[in-house]
Amino acid sequence: MRNSGYLALLNCHALIKNHAGFICFILLMSVFRSAVADWNDVPTGSMQPTIVEGDRVYIDKLAYDVNLPFAQVSLVKVAEPQAGEIAVFNSAVSNKRLIKRVIAVPGDTVAMLNNRLLINGQPLNYQLISQTEQEWIWQEASQANTHLIKTRKGGSSLDSFHSVVVPAGQYLMMGDNRDSSADSRVIGFVPRHEFIGRAESIVLSFDYDDYYLPRKDRWFKKLM
Structure with missing residues (x-):
C-alpha cells in the first residue's frame, strides 16, 4: 500500500512537471476571469434592444473594485457605478447574476409614470424610433446617457412607480426592456x-x- 501511494505521488509530480506551462496558463486564466475581466452569457431579453439573447458580453471587473481572486471581496474601490452604465451584479434577492442599467445612484430621487422616468425633478427625453403591433422602441436620453429602450403597448404592472429616494450604498437598476425585466x-x-x-x-x-448561427453584425459592438 505504501508503494502504491509513493508511485501515485511520483506520477502526480511527473504530470505537474511535464505540463507545468499548461497548468500555469489555466491558473492565470482563472485568476484573470475571476478578478480582471470575464464575459457573461445573456439568456433572456430583459435588456433588449441593447442586449439580446445569445450575446456574450465583455465585463470589466476592475471598473469598480479590485477584488480578491475567486471571492467577491473588494480590496480597493476604484470607482462608483454611474447612472447610464450597464453593470453586472450578483443579486442575493433573486439568487442570480443579473445585468441591468444603472438608473439612479445614492441620493437620487426617482419616479416613473407610463415608462417615462423623472430623476431629481427632471424628466428624461423620449423619442420614438420604431414600433410594431405589440411594442415601441424609444430613445431615452438624460444628461448621463442616451440609449434605446423597449416598451409594451398597453403597458404593464411595472410601468409606473411613485417617487423614491435611493438610499446610501444602494442603486436603482432597470432593464432596457422595461415591461419585461425583473x-x-x-x-x-x-x-x-x-x-x-x-x-x-x-x-x-x-x-x-x-441554429446558433453567429450574428456577425453584433460582434465587438460597444454598449451604450
Missing part, C-alpha cells in the same frame, strides 16, 4: 457590494432561433 422594481435597490463589474461591449453573439 429589476429594482421587483428585487429592490441593489447594494454596492453586489456589483461585479461594468459591461463594456458585446464580444460574440449567436442566434438561438437560427
Whole structure:
C-alpha cells in the first residue's frame, strides 16, 4: 500500500512537471476571469434592444473594485457605478447574476409614470424610433446617457412607480426592456457590494432561433 501511494505521488509530480506551462496558463486564466475581466452569457431579453439573447458580453471587473481572486471581496474601490452604465451584479434577492442599467445612484430621487422616468425633478427625453403591433422602441436620453429602450403597448404592472429616494450604498437598476425585466422594481435597490463589474461591449453573439448561427453584425459592438 505504501508503494502504491509513493508511485501515485511520483506520477502526480511527473504530470505537474511535464505540463507545468499548461497548468500555469489555466491558473492565470482563472485568476484573470475571476478578478480582471470575464464575459457573461445573456439568456433572456430583459435588456433588449441593447442586449439580446445569445450575446456574450465583455465585463470589466476592475471598473469598480479590485477584488480578491475567486471571492467577491473588494480590496480597493476604484470607482462608483454611474447612472447610464450597464453593470453586472450578483443579486442575493433573486439568487442570480443579473445585468441591468444603472438608473439612479445614492441620493437620487426617482419616479416613473407610463415608462417615462423623472430623476431629481427632471424628466428624461423620449423619442420614438420604431414600433410594431405589440411594442415601441424609444430613445431615452438624460444628461448621463442616451440609449434605446423597449416598451409594451398597453403597458404593464411595472410601468409606473411613485417617487423614491435611493438610499446610501444602494442603486436603482432597470432593464432596457422595461415591461419585461425583473429589476429594482421587483428585487429592490441593489447594494454596492453586489456589483461585479461594468459591461463594456458585446464580444460574440449567436442566434438561438437560427441554429446558433453567429450574428456577425453584433460582434465587438460597444454598449451604450
